[in-house]
Amino acid sequence: GAVVSQHPSWVICKSGTSVKIECRSLDFQATTMFWYRQFPKQSLMLMATSNEGSKATYEQGVEKDKFLINHASLTLSTLTVTSAHPEDSSFYICSARPPGGGRGRETQYFGPGTRLLVL
């Protein structure tokens, strides 16, 4: 259980184009999903928190107009990198948190990641 998928697994695009990455929770409903960015040999950096039916909450320093997040349903969140540039090249990982309260509700289940290369 608690499987999260991402699509595509990797993408190459030209500078100036937009790229959409999908994150799906396959066997549970996720009211909250998270988007992270990971640079080579570094830890994960939280970009934004995505809540179903409301606007995403972005971390300080993350451009919301650059990284558009849409949490369309309880099982799908999308990240669109708009007008991509080479410096946007990175490994993007999403996670989803099952609903429910109590301790341990912070547990997040991660997707396999999407590697973006902008030429």
Place this chain on the structure above:
Amino acid sequence: AQSVTQLDSHVSVSEGTPVLLRCNYSSSYSPSLFWYVQHPNKGLQLLLKYTSAATLVKGINGFEAEFKKSETSFHLTKPSAHMSDAAEYFCVVSAGGGNKLTFGTGTQLKVEL
């Protein structure tokens, strides 16, 4: 505020020998603590989690971790390393009932024959 420190950026062990990956945390609240593993070019897989129940937590693939409040530690151990354990390991803390996870900088585990 919460933070987590992974004391070793790289650990190298021989196959069949014990594994110890060290993690210390700081939190203003009673924390939940997690260990995740990441294989190359893959997402993160949850190994185990501590959420205020038993202080010795058993996870998948023979890993376990012990929550020690007096030492603010949550070290990850495994009695006998396997080649397939070679990966990056992240210690993660969550506290205060918030949504966010705070990640350590990771420990690269190398397993040699």
